[in-house]
Amino acid sequence: MKKWTAHVAGLAATLMLSSVLPAPAFAESSPVQPTAETQTVTETTGTAYLKEDAALLQTADSTTVIQQLPAGTTFKTLGTDGDFTRVSWQEGTAYVATNALTQTAPVFQKQATLMSKSSLSLVASPFDPTVVTTLPAYQRIDTYGTFDTFTRLKWNEQYVYVSTTQLEQLPKLVGTRYAKRATSLFVEPKTTSAKTAVTQNQSFETFGTTGTFTRVATKTGYAFVLTTDLADTQVVSHPETGVRYVQQQTTVYATATTKGEVVQSLPVNTSLQTYGVEGSFTRIKRNDEYAYVLTAHLGTLKYYPKTARLYVQRATPIYSAPNASGSIIDQQKTNTLLTIYGKSGVYSRIIFRGVHAYVKTADLGSEKVYAATGTRYAKRNLSVYTSASTKSKMMYSVKRADKLTIYGTSGSYTRLKKGTVYGYVKTSDLVTKKPDLYDVTGQRYVTEDDVVIRSQAKLSGKKIGTLKKGKSITIYGKSGYFTRVKYNNIFGFVDSSRIGLNKPKAKAKKGTTFYVHLDQTPLFSADVAYSRPAAYLKKGTKLIGLKSIDDDFWQVRLVSGQTGYVLNPYISTSKPDMKLTQKAINRTKIYTVKQTTSFFSSPTSPKGSGLVEQGKRVYPRHRVGNFYVIQSGWTPVYLPVSAVTITSDKRVIKKNNTRGEKLIQAAVQHIGTPYTWGSQNAVNGGFDCSGLIHYATNKAGKYGGRTNVRGYWYGAFFTNRRTSISSGKRSDIVFFQNTYTDGPSHIGIMLDSEHFIHAGGSQLQINSIYEPRWQEHFLGFKSM
Incomplete structure (x- = not known):
């Protein structure tokens, strides 16, 4: 069968592919030794073919089968022996039934067309491992039956074999x-x-x-x-339509819809060759395949963000490139407004006639160029704005009476210049003559006698005059804790706490009818609260005034004829609204007046009885309906709840459980209660300054008998005396002197290095040690 190798070249000419896999392994029977008879050299008598699968026998009379052979096997015949024909086989002889042979080569019918899974090794016979040729993988193969584990193929009009496992069914057409x-x-x-x-x-x-x-x-x-x-379909070719640049980071889609597959993302200024548009998309190519980006994201020029709108300050050239050697395209006129798209060195980028061009940045400015048209003076302190509108950004300020060079007007505004930048102020805020140094900001009344006017807004300022209680004064703004006033045509400063919006009222006369405005109003047997009250009066109780005792007490007579002493902050000449009940408020909060507001003598009063200034802190004692009960001097009045803003006061929040914190908390619980001469207990309706200290220290666990301010300053109850005003700290005891009598005369509790809580003025309140009325009397600190 080795003669078949001559046909390999003929088969190779029919192949499209050339991959080669190893030849299949053959499971061979152990060779059978030829008989002595088969070893005899016999003359060949012809060629025969198996017309069907048949057995190869060792001898003509033997049943010993050498092996089964497939139809088509070719033999050289060596004569016959009965019903058997002797054939040449493997260098010897064997026998085949004569009726299984034919003189004509058999023809096999095509059974199926299969596909090679891999490179095929074709052999001449299932029992001959000699590879005739190889066929590439993935070829269509016509088959002509099978024998054992082999499939019969046709090779150059001859039949050959391949392992059946190397073939598979043809794939289905998709x-x-x-x-x-x-x-x-x-x-x-x-x-x-x-x-x-x-x-x-x-x-x-x-x-x-x-x-x-x-x-x-x-x-x-x-x-x-x-x-x-x-x-799935043929690709349609589109002509090139130009180069575009990505103007913002954009998405590439496989189809002309944002719901399509996302191919990739492109950064700004990616250059794209385009191939027409489809709807709102522009067609591009990616890896020889069309894709799509939103047309709105593309532009004819590279993208540079707008960075400014500037005016040409002087005639300037337009360059084609950002350097002096670039060609000059044109000239820009003074005051031309240009849109700038960033810078390149000393040049600013613009778009001119559809392309990027450049002008020198030094020739540009944020405003037009204007000529000076005169001078004016600021009528008051003014804000200068970036444009002719108070809704624009404030650039800087000018002071009252400043002399200003002006550069024309814009509507109701006048143009100023600072450096190379223009700003705008209201024309009505400028005058041709230099005005007085300060503007009038309101009218006030002096609330105390002998209020000192100083040359500067500080205690060390020279005394230039005094004002009497009740005098009406014009004010010219504030400076710290001082208010500016005019005295003998010169400006000076007074302590702001000693003037107010309300003219001081004369004391009520003997026989005036009063009404109790708060429940649990204490009635004392003397004009001092050293001991508990003799009784408590209900809201609405009618009283007849017998005698005014200083600012805080009135001696009164009840309808029953009983007499006693009542604190002024609990009574008023107006009748209270008996339908409204008083409710407790949170005394630890800060209550601030939103804007200058009227207060009323009762919740039903049709007309306000006075004013509370914008920004002033008030100390409500209770809430009655839609009003807070506050004190105006020594009188209870009603302030609308809607006029007040409530905020937290971090200074009064308890920080830990130390004795100092307990001291502070004991005082905080009574913020807003009236000043009550001689009282050391809340049941008396209030405290005086040393009574508050006695009450709070006992609540804090530091027990001791009450003494006056002098006793606390010179005694050993408190220690660590310090006289530097900057040395105070939280829970220290602060002392003042010469307030109403010589020597140590007032006392309070520090909340931090500046603010203290105390029973002072007309009620228990919080103040700063740097307010003039307290700083000028500061004595020192002591500690628990």
Whole structure:
């Protein structure tokens, strides 16, 4: 059978692919030794073929089967022996039944067409491992039956064999697809295999996929194309329509819809060759395949963000490039408004006649150039704005009476210049003559006698005059804790706490009818609260005034005829609203008046009885309906709840459980209660300054008998005396002197290094040690 090797070249000419796999292994029977008879050299008598599968016997009279042979096996015959024919076999002889032989080579009918799974090794016989030739993988193979584990194939008009396991059914046709782009056809489903060229829109019958490849038909079998290189329809070619630049980061879609597959994202200024538009999209190419981006995201020039709108300050050239050697395109006139798209060195980028161009940045400014038109004076302190509108940004300020050079007007505004930048002020705020140094800000009344006017807004300022209680004064703004006033045509300063919006009222006369405005109003048997009250009066109780005792007490007579002493902050000449009940308020909060507001003598009063200034802190004692009960001097009045803003006061929040914190908390609980001469207990309706200290220290666990301020200063109850005003700290006891009598005369509790809580003025309140009325009397600190 080795003569068949001469036909290999003929088969190779019919193949499309060339991959070669190893020849299959053959399971051979142990060789049978030829008989002595077969070893005798006998003359060949002819050629015969098995017309069917038959057994090869060792002798003519033996039943010993050497092996089964397939139909078509060719023999050299050596004569006959009865019903058997002697044949040449493997360098010896054997026997085959004569009726199984034929003189004509058999012809087998085609059974099926299969596909080679891999490279095929063809052998002449299932028992002869000699490889006749090889066939590539993925070829269509006509088969002509099987024998044992082999399949019969036809090779150059001869039959050969291959292991059946190397064949499989033909894949099913899926459909026709087209090459999206010029690509490659691979002999195996891997890009490292042999390949041939494929042109765009070349059509293929497809037979399923293998990994990332699609199997396609060839003339003799199958090959492979990358699935991503195929499309269901032919690709339509579009002509180039120009280059565009990405103006903002944008998405590339596989189809002209934002619901399509996202291909990639492109950064700003990516250059794209375009191929027309489709709806709101522009067509581009990506890997020889069309894709789409939103047309709105593209522009004819590279994208530079707008950075400014500037005016040409002087006639300046327009350059084609950001350097002096660039050609000059044109000239820009003074005051031309340019849109700037960033800078390049000393040049600013603009768009001129559809292309990027450049002008010198030094020739540009934020405003037009204007000529000076005169001078004016600021009527008051003014804000200068970036444009002719108070809604624009404030640039800087000018002071009252400043002399200003002006550069024309814009509507109701006048233009100023600072450096090279223009600003705007209201024309009505400028005058031709230099005005007085300060503007009038209101009218006030002096609330105490002998209020000192100083030359500066500080205690060390020279005394230039005094004002009497009740005098009406014009004020010219504030400076710290001082208010500016005019005295003998010169400006000076007074302590702001000694003037107010309300003119001091004369004391009520003997016989005036009063009404109690708060429940649990204490009635004392003397004009001092050293002991508990003799009784408590209900809201609405009618009283007849017998005698005014200083500012805080009135001696009164009840309807029953009983007499006693009542605190002024609990009574008023107006009747209270008996339908409204008093409710407790949170005394630890800060209550601030939103804007200057009227207060009323009762909740039903039709007309306000006085004013509370904007920003002033008030100390409500209770809430009655929609009003807070506060004190105006020594009188209870009603302030609308809606006029007040409530905020937290971090200074009064308890920080830990030390004795100092307990001291503070004991005082905080009674903020807003009236000043009550001689009282050391809340049941008396209030405290005096040393009574508050006695009460709070006992609540804090530091027990001791009450003494006056002098006793606390010179005694040993408190220690660590310090006289530097900057040395105070939280929970220290602060002392003042010469307030109403010589020597130590007032006392309080520090909340931090500046603020203290105390029973002072007309009620228990919080003040700063740097307010003039307290700083000028500061004595020192002591500690618990």
